[in-house]
Structure formats: C-alpha cells, structure tokens
Amino acid sequence: MAPPPPFRAEHIGSLKRPRQLIDARNLADKGELSQSELTALEDAEILRIVQLQQKYGFTAITDGEFRRYGFYDGFFDRLEGMVNVQNADPEIFMDYVPDVKAFKIKDFKGGQTYICTSKIRRTQPLYVPSFQALAKMVPPEEVKNLKLTTAAPEWYHLRHSAKYAYSKDVYQNDTEYFADIAKAYQEEIDALYEVGCRNIQIDDPLLAFFCSDLMLQGLREAGTDPDELFDSYIQLINDCIAKRNPDMSIGVHLCRGNFRGGIHFSEGSYDAIAVKLFNELNVDFYYLEFDTPRAGGFEPLQALPKHKQVVLGLISTKVPKLEDKQEVIARIHEAAKHMDDPKLTRIAISPQCGFASHIDGNPVSEEDMENKLKLVSEIATEVFGTTVW
Template identity: 45%
Template sequence: MTPTFTVRSRPPFRAEHVGSLIRPATLYQMRKDNCKCSPSELKAIEDESVKAVVRLQEEVGLRTVTDGEQRRGMFFEGVFDKLEGMITISNRPISTFKPYIPHIAIMYAQGIQESETIFCNGKIKRTKPFYVEEFKYLKSITAPENVKYLKVTMCPPTWFHQRHGSDLTYDTSVYRNDDAYFNDLAIAYRQEIDELYRLGCRHIQFDDPTLAYFCDETMIVGMENAGVNHEALLDTYIRAHNLVAHGRPDDMTFSVHMCRGNYRGFSFSQGGYERISHKVFNSLDVDVLYLEYDNERAGDFSPLKYLPLNKIAVLGLVTTKNPKLETVEELKARVNQAVGVLVEGSPKRSREVALNQLCISPQCGFASTWEGNPITEEDQRKKLEVLVEAAKQIWPAEMH
C-alpha cells in the first residue's frame, strides 16, 4: 500500500534556487592555485564569499537563502567524510565502482584505473557535526526574522552506496545488509538535523542524483545485465530517505532535488521522471520535489500527473549549464503547461490548486563543484533576476 503523508509545513517561496552559487573571484583563485593558506586565512576568505552570495540572493529578491556551498569543494563534502566508521580511500580500484552508474561509466570510458571514495569499515556514528558551524555563521549574518528561511543542502544517505552497490559499500562483518547500514546512517543524519533545528534551521534539501539515475534507460539495462534488481534498490533508497525524515518536526521542510549530475555544466544521465514518478512522488516522505526541466534530456511534464496533493513541485526551468538567458514569457508558458498536466492528473484538481503546488527554480546549482559551470557571476545574477520576475508575474499576490 502506498503510504500517505499529511502536509507538514509551508511551501517554499515561488522563486527558489537549488543551493550552490559561483565562487567569488578571490575564493575561486585561491582554490585554483591550490593555496596553502592557514585554516584561519581560508575561513576569512570563505566568510567574505558567503557574505557576497547572501547579498546576491537578497538583492535579486530570493527569500530562501543558502550559503552557496562556498566552503565545499564538491556538493557532497561534509557528511560521509565526518562520520565515524567511514574511511577515505584515495586510490580504490575502478573495478569496485559499478560500471552501469552514469558518471562511473564515463570514468571507465576514460580509462581511469582508480579513484578516491569513501568506504564504511566500522559502526556509523556522528561524533562531530556536518554543517552546524556553517549554519551558525549564516545565521549570524541574517536578520533574526529571516533565519527561518535559511536552507541547508546536503548529499543524500544513498550517495556512496550507489557507486559501490550492496556488496562493496560496507564491510559485511560490520553490517550484514543494506537495511542495517542505512538504519545507522539515518540515526547520524537525524542527529545532525535535530541540532540544526535547535539552531533555527527549518529547511533541509537533499541533493540526490541517485534517484534520477533510475530514469536513465542505459543504467537500468546495465543493472539488469549485472543481475541487480533495480526496483528493489529504488525501494531501498526511498526507505533510506524516509528513515532520515522519520520524526522530524512539523515545521521542518524536507526537500529532494532529483539531479541528473552537474559538473562544469555537464550532466551525466538522461530520461524523464516517468519511470519513477508514481512510486517516488507518492512514497518519498518529503514536502518538496525539485525537478530538472531545462532541456529535452529531462523529458516532458507528464510525470507531474502523479504529484499528490500534499507536495510541492519546484520546476527547474532555468538552466545553469550555459549562459543563454531564458525569458519571463518562456517561463510563464512552461508553468502554464505544467498546470495543465496537474489539472488532468490523478487526482484531478483545479487550476488554482495546481498552480499553488508549483514553484520555479534553476534546474541545478550554479557550482556543484568549486570550479563552477561555464557561466559568469553576471550570467548567474541575470538568470536569478529573470526567475524572480517570472514568479512575480505568475504569483503576484505572494511575491510582494
């Protein structure tokens, strides 16, 4: 039976952004030059970069604000590398990475023989925070009345599991199976989220390519050829997310960005959400789904017909992959198309209800890695301004 969830918290603001933002010039150059500065010097540079990107978000009219992931080299840093029971392996053989995973397939094609990864060799425990200090700083430069609008982004509990599978992710003498592994991992995530909540955080977003990868027909075929039950694995990943969500406060928004990969403007997978939409949209215990819809690789809006009445879909209509600027009229037309699908969906709903279930955003972050995508800071600003202006015209009563 498909579980049902009640509406737990407010919807996001109508113009959203996914999380990561281009690193300002000083921080970018420091990373490019592999600067050997002291930790205090690095923190000072990152602090100024966070201030700059917060100012950008406020100036263009975004209400939901992040720190732009300025302190991370890659979007997933800061979670698995801080957990007890996890070790970093700098040169793990490529044969231990599943070749059917889209971005791993590229590594195989390039002839890469080994890569850095993380392996679970002991019982998982959260002995130090993931992003608590980062949130404290972000809170310190935010007006008290706006702290509730701050958003923390983090990688999903499934991130390293998918690349190594159920046989090579953890020491089987420590964890007998996936359920045991994800049970302990969820405890660690919940402890982090509980601490963030006590500090005032009210929105957690999981940036999750692992779910969207199940839309890619090439991966599905590869899994079947390898004897992997992809439907069972998708169920396992939904369960992993739901374990993290279990018991969260009613005023804590959980969202998932189903990403197709984002590396210097390049994505790794393709395929519309149709393959997974009925199961994921209804079974995943989150309030908000960030969906990528910036090009033909993402498919059409038809999967939205499965969106339940108690969830919000944020349509990623503005691309972060290139500087081509969308227009307000284009965004308004696409939202209208999505409304038409929702109206005829299951269950059917009025246009007013359908429109109330939608928001708009860029399809992904502008810089999931520190190098950023092939656009400038000015391109980034213009795209966010168009996004906000479109939202003002689509939802005028809410944007003033």
C-alpha cells in the same frame, strides 16, 4: 512573515564561486594559506552572495556551498566509520552508475571516495557549523527560511554497491548499514533544528538515474533488481527524516548530473519513478529538472499529490544564454495543466540545478548567474505576483 518553504522563487543551492576563493582553497590545500585565513575569505564571499540573493527577493538563502568542494561534502566525510580512499581501484566504482560510466569512458583510473570500514556514528556536528555561520548573516526572523543542502544518504552505496560500500565485518547487509546512516541523519537533523534550521533540501541525482534505461539494464546485468533497490532508497530517505519536527520542511532535488562544464550523465523522463517518488517518499516538495528534453515532459506531474508542491527547474545553469521569459512562463502554465492546477497554487520556479555543484562551477560567468537569478525572480513576480506565496 514568510510562509514555509518552498518559495515561489528558488535556486538549488550552489552558486558560482569567485576565482579568488577557488585559488585560496587550493593554497590552503597546499598548506600555503591558514584555515583561519581561508575561513575569513569564505565569510566575506558568503556575505556578498547572501546580499545578492536578498537583492533579488530570494527567501530560501544559502551560503552558495562556498565552504565545500562538491555538493555532497559535509556529511559522509565527517562520519566516524567512513574512510577516505585516494586513487581507489576503478573496480569498486559500478559501471552502471551513469556518471561513473562517463568517467570510465574517459579512461578513468580510479579516484577519491569514501567507504565504510567500521560502525558508522555521528560523533561531531556535520552541517551545523556552516548553518550557524550563515545564520549570523541574516536577521533573526529570517533564520528559519535559510536553506541547508544535504548529501543523498545512498550516495556511496549506489556508486560502490553492497559489495564495496561497507565492510562485511561491520555490516552483514544493507539493512544494517542503512540503519546507522539513518540514525546519523536523524541526529544531525535534530541538531540543525536546535540551532534554528527549518528548511532542508536533499540533493539526490541518484534517484533520477533510475529514469535511465541504461542504468536499469546495467543493474539487472549485475544481478540487482532496480525496483527493489529504488524502494530501499526511498525507505532509507524516509527513515532519515522520520523523526523530524512537524515544522521542519524537507524537499528533494533530482537532476541528471551537473559536473564541471555543466556535463550531464543520464537521460529519461520521470515516468519510470513518478508514482513512487511522489507518493511514497515522505518529503514536502520536489525540485525537478525540466530545462531540456533529457528530463522528458510534464506528464509525470499528474502523479503529484494535491498536498505537495513542485519547484520547476526551467532555467539552465549550464549555458550562459538567458532564457526567453515568455517561453518559460508558457511552460509553467503547461505544467499546471498536467497537475490540474490552473490557479498555480502548487508551483514554484528555479534553475534546474546549482551553478557550481563542484568547486570549478559551470561554464557561466558570475554575471550570467546573476542575470539568471534575476530572471527567476522576475518570472515568479510576474506569474505568481510574489517571490514567496
């Protein structure tokens, strides 16, 4: 029986979608393919990708996010009170957010988003149906190891700020708005637990944006204290997971952007946030990007408490080139020195992010992806003696 997550060999959740699945979704959007036909194709491709993960010894299996357009889908877009806005006014997107800034430099003219126009309520299952479908594809005893990836609860708040994220006729302040978001997360986590989910990964690139000096400067210029905002996001996540059952494992993934073509949006080491991130955020483990110098060195891992684990994102999903195994192994041991963990008791390995955070995916082939997953598994086995614990 596998121990609780994380496992020695991990990946971040999204996997390269096959061309036929992307084409099918585009046809469904045009009304040229029925939902049942699209679901049947999704089921077939997810089963294939489940078998691929099993082949290389991955225990925290995901559905590759094959039913989503982007990693953040599946929560806010199904909450009562959140309204889809097409071609939104660029003004409601905050320039200090690194990815927004990058888009505006490229002559961004507004895009699709969600804002709150009435009281937020969870009135239907959100991630539950996709988890149940995935659970049918593995033996019953493996269901508890399946990994469900979720959107960060502050996703639309940072993008739009308190000025635009919610109607002041509905919520007077962030405290009221965050309280209902947290309640919705609590209800969904409870529902997921009831259908067997025990392993949740919160995808939160926004926390890593607080490592960016440019964003911190932009927040101050906008009249927002970055430290207070970061603290409020830590508290929001803690509130979202406050009522989880003791055997529900929850980790958080931080990166600096992973858009089409593997584009990233910010840089900066974890030094600026490490103490609060590791000691005040009540998650069990962290998936951290470390594949390039943009994320800094391993020194911030000194602040990681002894009861928490880290999954080192040392393999890049942004480029086809396969990493040198011995160089990666050397970096694992380097990280362990900063953690005072010579026996490698609190370390796992993964790619730095998903292979397709958005539907189009990164500029790697399915073969490249498979080679990199294989490499993660091989390194875990060579260094730790196993892909689990």
